[in-house]
Amino acid sequence: MISLAGRDILHSWSKFILTGLGLGLLIGVTFTMAGVYRGMVDDAKVLLNNSSADLWVVQKDTQGPYAESSSIHDDVYRGILGMPGVAQAANVTYLTMQVRKGAAFSPNSLPEGERGAGSLRESHNSDVRAMVVGFEPGQPGEPGYLVAGRRVTRTHYEAVADIKSGFALGDHIRIRRHNYIVVGLSRRMVSSGGDPMVFIPLKDAQEAQFLKDNDAIINERARTAANPALNRPGVPGLLNAIEAAQSSNHNVNAVLVRVAEGRSAEAVAQDIRRWKHLQVFTREQMEEILVAKLIATSAKQIGMFLVILTIVSAAIVAFIIYTMTLGKIREIAVLKLIGTRNRTIAGMILQQALGLGVIGFAVGKIAATIWGPAFPKYVLLEPGDAVRGFVIVMLVCTLASTLAIRAALKIDPATAIGG
Amino acid sequence: MDKGIGIHIEGLSKRYGAGNTAVDALKEVNMSVAPGEVVGLVGPSGAGKSTLLKCLGAVIEPTQGRMTLGGEVIYDNGWKIPDLRMLRRDRIGFIFQAPYLIPFLDVTDNVALLPMLAGRPNGEARTRALELLRALDVAHRAKAQPSELSGGEQQRVSIARALANRPPVILADEPTAPLDSARALAVMRILNQMASQYQTAIIVVTHDEKIIPTFKRIYHIRDGRTFEEVGEGRSLE
Numbered sequence: 001m002i003s004l005a006g007r008d009i010l011h012s013w014s015k016f017i018l019t020g021l022g023l024g025l026l027i028g029v030t031f032t033m034a035g036v037y038r039g040m041v042d043d044a045k046v047l048l049n050n051s052s053a054d055l056w057v058v059q060k061d062t063q064g065p066y067a068e069s070s071s072i073h074d075d076v077y078r079g080i081l082g083m084p085g086v087a088q089a090a091n092v093t094y095l096t097m098q099v100r101k102g103a104a105f106s107p108n109s110l111p112e113g114e115r116g117a118g119s120l121r122e123s124h125n126s127d128v129r130a131m132v133v134g135f136e137p138g139q140p141g142e143p144g145y146l147v148a149g150r151r152v153t154r155t156h157y158e159a160v161a162d163i164k165s166g167f168a169l170g171d172h173i174r175i176r177r178h179n180y181i182v183v184g185l186s187r188r189m190v191s192s193g194g195d196p197m198v199f200i201p202l203k204d205a206q207e208a209q210f211l212k213d214n215d216a217i218i219n220e221r222a223r224t225a226a227n228p229a230l231n232r233p234g235v236p237g238l239l240n241a242i243e244a245a246q247s248s249n250h251n252v253n254a255v256l257v258r259v260a261e262g263r264s265a266e267a268v269a270q271d272i273r274r275w276k277h278l279q280v281f282t283r284e285q286m287e288e289i290l291v292a293k294l295i296a297t298s299a300k301q302i303g304m305f306l307v308i309l310t311i312v313s314a315a316i317v318a319f320i321i322y323t324m325t326l327g328k329i330r331e332i333a334v335l336k337l338i339g340t341r342n343r344t345i346a347g348m349i350l351q352q353a354l355g356l357g358v359i360g361f362a363v364g365k366i367a368a369t370i371w372g373p374a375f376p377k378y379v380l381l382e383p384g385d386a387v388r389g390f391v392i393v394m395l396v397c398t399l400a401s402t403l404a405i406r407a408a409l410k411i412d413p414a415t416a417i418g419g
Numbered sequence: 420m421d422k423g424i425g426i427h428i429e430g431l432s433k434r435y436g437a438g439n440t441a442v443d444a445l446k447e448v449n450m451s452v453a454p455g456e457v458v459g460l461v462g463p464s465g466a467g468k469s470t471l472l473k474c475l476g477a478v479i480e481p482t483q484g485r486m487t488l489g490g491e492v493i494y495d496n497g498w499k500i501p502d503l504r505m506l507r508r509d510r511i512g513f514i515f516q517a518p519y520l521i522p523f524l525d526v527t528d529n530v531a532l533l534p535m536l537a538g539r540p541n542g543e544a545r546t547r548a549l550e551l552l553r554a555l556d557v558a559h560r561a562k563a564q565p566s567e568l569s570g571g572e573q574q575r576v577s578i579a580r581a582l583a584n585r586p587p588v589i590l591a592d593e594p595t596a597p598l599d600s601a602r603a604l605a606v607m608r609i610l611n612q613m614a615s616q617y618q619t620a621i622i623v624v625t626h627d628e629k630i631i632p633t634f635k636r637i638y639h640i641r642d643g644r645t646f647e648e649v650g651e652g653r654s655l656e
Binding site for chain 2: 010336338341
């Protein structure tokens with residue numbers, strides 16, 4: 001038996017391909033939405049992987065440092081280092097901000113050897129939203145691997161940037177009051193929001209996050225000096241001590257802990273909670289916070305879009321197949337009159353709907369693969385999603401064809417005979 | 420099964436609706452067509468031609484009567500054949516006013532479709548289709564699409580399709596209506612040849628004055644009743 005559906009498709013292939021192309025672009029958008037969600041989850045996991053920590057020690061009663069703000073003293077890590085089962089502990093700060101490229105930069109502010117090609121690009125003033133990470137070299141929290149350049153070796157004003165930031169080696173970037181030179185580039189080092197990371201030395205990051213600007217410091221000093229309780233004529237050095245305390249900050253956002261081999265992360269976390277009165281999260285708990293809480297609303301939003309796009313796709317397939325079937329009323333009546341079984345006619349319509357789905361799926365997959373990398377946020381197209389997408393497309397096409405099949409089966413074979 | 424009978428109907432009636440709104444479209448119609456015979460079914464619009472054709476074609480169910488096809492009783496105050504679709508496929512050929520060829524099948528497959536639907540292997544079905552196309556002088560267009568054929572060629576292909584399963588009866592619904600005199604007579608010549616060659620009983624529903632004189636026997640239908648008349652049987656040569 002010949003394939004009636006196949007022959008019909010071959011006969012009007014241009015109409016079929018164009019329809020499939022339109023449907024495919026819609027399916028491509030659906031795939032991309034799913035890819036955006038996967039990308040968000042992956043960004044969250046990448047953030048945890050890159051920190052290379054087993055435990056996150058943060059301010060009590062907070063879910064920091066990514067989901068909520070957290071502030072703890074930078075000497076806490078010493079006490080944690082002394083606890084059993086702790087292999088490494090390091091301070092870390094996170095600050096999401098606009099990092100300017102080449103702005104308000106004076107080449108003379110850098111040592112002679114660093115006045116390189118980057119300073120030629122100073123005129124390209126631009127902002128990049130980035131997560132500035134303060135880390136200690138050789139400790140958890142430092143960038144895992146570099147794709148270009150070198151690691152941070154100086155204690156101040158050097159940075160390693162994720163390649164997604166658009167910064168290049170030798171570029172000069174401005175974070176708060178200071179200029180930094182990009183000495184290394186990393187890849188897939190992003191925040192849970194997908195913003196590229198810029199790694200700078202911890203001391204610089206602490207200053208960037210907690211230190212006030214010059215005007216505010218002058219104002220604060222004037223207020224302190226005007227306070228007779230803090231500026232006692234009979235106590236020399238008191239005012240200076242208070243001002244020094246006000247202008248320095250010894251806070252960090254979290255302490256990243258690496259657990260010794262063979263030790264349970266949960267058990268070490270319990271000890272830290274008990275003895276240090278701090279909040280401690282394990283890797284699983286942190287993943288739960290990032291994936292289930294931090295991006296939950298976005299995930300629901302994307303889920304809604306996916307549902308709507310699926311319904312729209314189903315409606316379009318149903319409409320197209322229904323219209324195509326109504327355009328063949330006379331042929332179907334003749335087929336029924338000459339003895340074609342209902343299941344043959346239903347099979348023809350179903351095969352056409354599935355054919356349309358296959359074309360749409362292929363176009364959608366190719367389109368999503370092509371335009372995915374152009375999206376500002378990471379779009380992760382997983383093979384598993386493609387398989388699930390294919391099954392859903394086929395199911396949607398099958399459901400959509402039922403309307404047309406019902407219409408076809410209702411066609412009276414007597415329609416073929418006049419009168 | 421009496422092979423000497425193409426189609427035979429006795430007292431066939433068809434009533435649409437019920438009660439005060441009931442309409443008797445056919446009133447105890449009698450008709451008999453022998454194998455190899457071509458008869459005309461003539462009547463004005465609304466006389467019941469299409470209703471009779473639909474009853475004969477097992478498309479609608481008569482209200483009462485008896486119908487015999489190729490010697491087998493297929494209707495006797497109720498259908499005697501469980502699968503009417505199979506009956507239409509294997510034992511009744513249809514020719515329509517317009518050819519109604521399947522536009523996405525080529526000429527050969529339009530004809531071969533019926534044997535294929537009946538379960539014949541594709542090769543055998545196509546061989547049979549080509550035989551018929553040769554007999555109808557359209558074998559040279561075997562690979563053409565229906566849209567590439569002239570009106571006359573399309574009608575010949577539709578005749579080949581009607582003959583594809585060697586049915587004992589063919590019902591032709593105004594097959595010459597859209598054709599000019601020469602082509603209409605050519606179609607009638609072909610129908611007579613095919614009826615004779617394949618021993619098929621052919622009933623031609625028509626009100627085409629050009630072809631009415633060619634029938635040897637005509638059934639007139641008026642107000643749901645048939646009247647038999649001997650036709651002129653004018654030569655088609």
